[in-house]
Amino acid sequence: MDTNISVAVQTTDFDIAQEYARLAGDAAIGAIVQFVGRVREQSEAGAVSQMTLEHYPGMTEKVLRDIGERALARWHLHRVRIVHRVGPLQPADQIVLVQVAAGHRFDAFEAAQAIMDFLKTEAPFWKQEATPEGARWVDAREHDERAVQRWSEMNDEP
């Protein structure tokens, strides 16, 4: 299954057109979902002038790959790609890409959502925001914990 999953953790930006181009010409694919998460200029704490993402090298890649494998085991998917940036980012910068290619749209949409929900609650990334009141570590959000319950079958790890 591994050949269908590709993950990357990087300081550099990613290009959604380039990621999409890898799927070009594959006529078994009927549905592609690309999700992009970006830095917002506003958070619960107020204006954000910069965001810095820290991670746990090694474990991050392992968790992302594992999330991809669980998605492939549950839905009919052709390919899963997850790219997450780390380091300093500015408002409007891209943070994360989840790209899922499937035969049908239900699989592609559900898998992309589930991957994001798991990434938000399992992948070892931590955000620190620079605000007018100084630097602030972002708190984990309860609604992300609730969202991940939707996919309870995917919680049963071997």
Added chain:
Amino acid sequence: MDTNISVAVQTTDFDIAQEYARLAGDAAIGAIVQFVGRVREQSEAGAVSQMTLEHYPGMTEKVLRDIGERALARWHLHRVRIVHRVGPLQPADQIVLVQVAAGHRFDAFEAAQAIMDFLKTEAPFWKQEATPEGARWVDAREHDERAVQRWSEMNDEP
């Protein structure tokens, strides 16, 4: 609200990078979902060598815009873009793009799914497939009818 909705029905291809670039630098956007539907080489009827999409000019654009407006009324969205191709298409060709930009991922994912479900059941497009047994009009699928029930609030049109 209209300025946030853009629809196009066209014979020419669309470019997801170009569509995405329209959102560049907007730091109010935290989540973007791009869905692309493509022609599959296999359908229930077997191998597909070509697909031709017919539509009802005028009504199509009206229905797509109305679907976008209902999504904007229900979710917190910054922008909705729907592009649908008509005419002859080959396997792996792009058929439809739904792009939704929002502050948060739940809104972006749900709205994109709902828009596709409504498009599949309301927008006046008809597919004809060329197969080894000859041309065949694609049948409407019951699971699309069921899928659209998920968004029952959006069915209450004025």
Added chain:
Amino acid sequence: MRIFYFGRLRQVFGLGEETLVPPADATVAGLLAQLRQRGGVWAEELADGRAFRVAVDQAVVPPDAPLQAGSEVAIFPPVTGG
């Protein structure tokens, strides 16, 4: 009153468009009854219980919807885009 046919119905009827005067009762149901009287594929495809939709002025309507001389009518199979 212009009437358009789309998709499989356009092909089966061998007709994409025609112009008729509104039926006596000026409703969609009256128009469908009139078309069925043509017999053959018309009676077959537009029979009660067959899956087709009618739009008046580009919005799908129920059988009791009114028709006027200037109405734009369309009859088509369930949609299959996306």
Added chain:
Amino acid sequence: MRIFYFGRLRQVFGLGEETLVPPADATVAGLLAQLRQRGGVWAEELADGRAFRVAVDQAVVPPDAPLQAGSEVAIFPPVTGG
């Protein structure tokens, strides 16, 4: 046994990494008890009921998970990526 700290905990502890011998009972709970004995921010941040996670060899584990001399341990706040 290497121990890593991440995110807010790394900052509060003023420490990203250290090397310790496994605790007497060779469990995560034993290690946490030992760290709390340092007092101050250690006792405070690692108190029962505080939200933090422990990973051993890059997988999140419960408090009764075993530790070995070669274990890679990480202690961190709830994750906030994406």
